[in-house]
Amino acid sequence: MDFRRRITFKFSEETEEGPALLDDQEQEEVIETLRKENAKSNKQSISMMKIVLLLSTILHIIYFINPTDDRYPLLILLPRANLDETIPLPRPFTFISLVLHVNLMLLLDSTSVRNFLVQAGIGLDDSIQLRNYTLSPTLAYALAFVAPAVCLFLRRSWLTVAWWSITVCVTYAVQLVLEAAAQGDEHIRSLEAMKYAAPGA
Known part of the structure; x- marks a missing residue:
């Protein structure tokens, strides 16, 4: 699944007289245009x-503060009668979800996280790359699935399962966005590798 529509590109344009070749400058202009469009698309998706x-x-912070309230923040408008008890140890499970959210933010924009920490007075060495401290996808998914699995094991209502599955859904959505961005960057690199020397150039 891809969140964005990619633009198919060819260096040569078909005309009645056959394929029209682009000179070096035209090739660079086309690539630069596509590079800007890709960067804009990536920025919008990540934002x-x-x-x-x-x-x-x-x-999750709201729920972490008061996990004894069975009205989950996302489901606050629904009748209490439709909700059952939450799972055991709701605060530790919520803390795990918050850790996973921080991990996802590091994957999306580690620079903004670094700037936030610096502004908060937490000094960081310039050589430290925060993305190097992110969890592996396998571990992140394993942790995210624990709470929903407990809900299913205890036969909680679908609303309870839905609440504890939010982290799983967000993790998957971030993965899709990052994969789409990486795919777009790879397309640009492929186009750069396809550049040719036009006859007579």
């Missing part, structure tokens, strides 16, 4: 994902 991640983080 949107950061907003979703921030909202999810706020909801």
